[in-house]
Amino acid sequence: MDFAFDARTEELRARLLAFMDEHVYPAEQVAHEQRELLSSPWENPPVVEELKAEARRQGLWNLFLPDAEYGAGLTNLQYAPLAEITGRSPQLAPTATNCAAPDTGNMEVLAQFGDERQRKQWLEPLLAGEIRSAFAMTEPDVASSDATNITTHIRREGDEYVISGRKWYISGAMHPDCRIFIVMGKTDPDGPDIRRQQSMVLVPRDTPGVTVKRAMRVFGYEDHYHGGHAEVIFDEARVPVSNLIGEEGGGFAIAQARLGPGRIHHCMRLIGMAERAIELMCRRAVSRDAFGKALAQQGVVQNWIADARVAVEQLRLLVLKTAWMMDTVGNRGAHTEIQAIKIATPRTVVGILDRAIQLYGAGGVSQDYPLAELYAGARTLMIADGPDEVHQRSLARREIKKYL
Structure with a gap:
């Protein structure tokens, strides 16, 4: 297994990181302020449409779709580090790059199972970000x-x-x-x-x-x-x-085909959320004093940060292995790994975010920092796309079956 980024991935990573620094992070507060003025809470703030136009202009669009006819034609292994980057601002970056659920999964279904008329009527405007x-x-x-x-x-x-x-x-x-x-x-x-x-x-x-x-x-x-x-x-x-x-009776199979990529995409973005949490923890730790010394000098805080770094590195390797297997042996061949990351990633990231919230005190549960909303999103993913217990049951049965 070789998880080194190839030239195309490195080039897209560089462009996407610059896009995040120059456009997405500065837009977070702007979007919040604009939303307060909208007549409907469900409308996109104007800055979101500006981000979408800029991402499309830069070629940072439909990165998730492996079918080169419709999307960027990236493998799962190529897309993984890009999804991680967008996960650092999950409220803005996935939408800005047209890589946001549930549209991603629906586009994959239409591309793989839809007929020509269905793709023309619905897939094309979804790919264009028009609907x-x-x-x-x-x-x-x-x-x-x-x-x-x-x-x-x-x-x-x-x-x-x-x-x-x-x-x-x-x-x-x-x-x-x-x-x-x-x-x-x-x-x-x-x-x-x-x-x-x-x-x-x-x-x-x-x-x-x-x-x-x-x-x-x-x-x-x-x-x-x-x-x-x-x-x-x-x-x-x-x-x-x-x-x-597709065909009558094919709905369950289509759902399984849709959920496999969806699960790994969520896990990719969760790693980005964890990285954002670690960054915020470190910034807080070096800027605040308690009991006569910086939080960064408190042993418990150092432990939280060290444990978070170890956990993220472990998760990233497991997600990259899963992406590599999906590319090489298919989603069915990577079934165990997909379930493993779906179990491990949300619960681990929830723990990291919980410590980050603790470090920020009252600010951690407030609207002034992204931690509370990130926590809600990560905790929800312990239920969405199949709750942990369902994946644990299936994974355990596959392991036990080897010994029967």
Whole structure:
């Protein structure tokens, strides 16, 4: 395994680091101030559109998509250090570079499974950053950690599918530019194979019968930059049969194909969040005194910083190994590693952020520093894309199977 950055990665890293220093970090406070003046909390502050235009001008656009026809054509190993950099400002940088969830996963689904018409109508404007999208799978009335539990019905009537169900925490659905939902439901609820009961269909947001009922908060945050998280009702919403993605019964497989890259992308960005936390810890430690000496001279603070550095270096190696395996043996071959990083990365980064918050005292839980919002995002990822316990169960079963 060789994790050295190749020439293209080094060149993109240099450009992206400069973009962060010159444009993204200075825009963080500007975006916060502009948002206070907007008529809707879900609109993008003007500075976000400026960042998007600059990123596109610099060629820092759609870096996540490995298909060179649509994106940058980078491997997972090439993209990993770039996603880490954008993770240092997760509220702005992923959106600025058109590498923000849930649009990334939806674009991957359309690129891999969509037909020509679907790619023309929905993928192209998503790639251009002209619209946003949402992925509707999670439901409030069942344990959605087991995707076979979903109860949303997709029944066929002639040349139409009729969708009925209730979804929540549908990321992106509150954004005014959200135009399309990818909805997962059951087309064959009584089928013998529980993993062939589900299908995915494209449902335009303005379809009659689709109601975005309310915004769901995350630890009290509305998560504006992800387009919010909504409860959505589908009440006999009708779409053409041609809006089916792939084939009937293929929804579960498509979901698994979507979630693999999504999980590693989250972990890549989490490492960037941890690096931002370490930087903030060190800056605080050298600028504050307590009990007659700098915080940087307090043994407990030194331990926190040292432990954080060790943990981040370990995580980065595991994520890079996973990216390398996904590139060389495919997502299925890297199944164990994907689950390992999904278990290890959020919980470790939550611990680092917790110590950083402790070091900042009251400031750590305030809106004056990014730590509280970073903590909320990292803690949420112990649930999102499959809770830790589901990955632990699956990983343990694979390990035990070797000895049966």
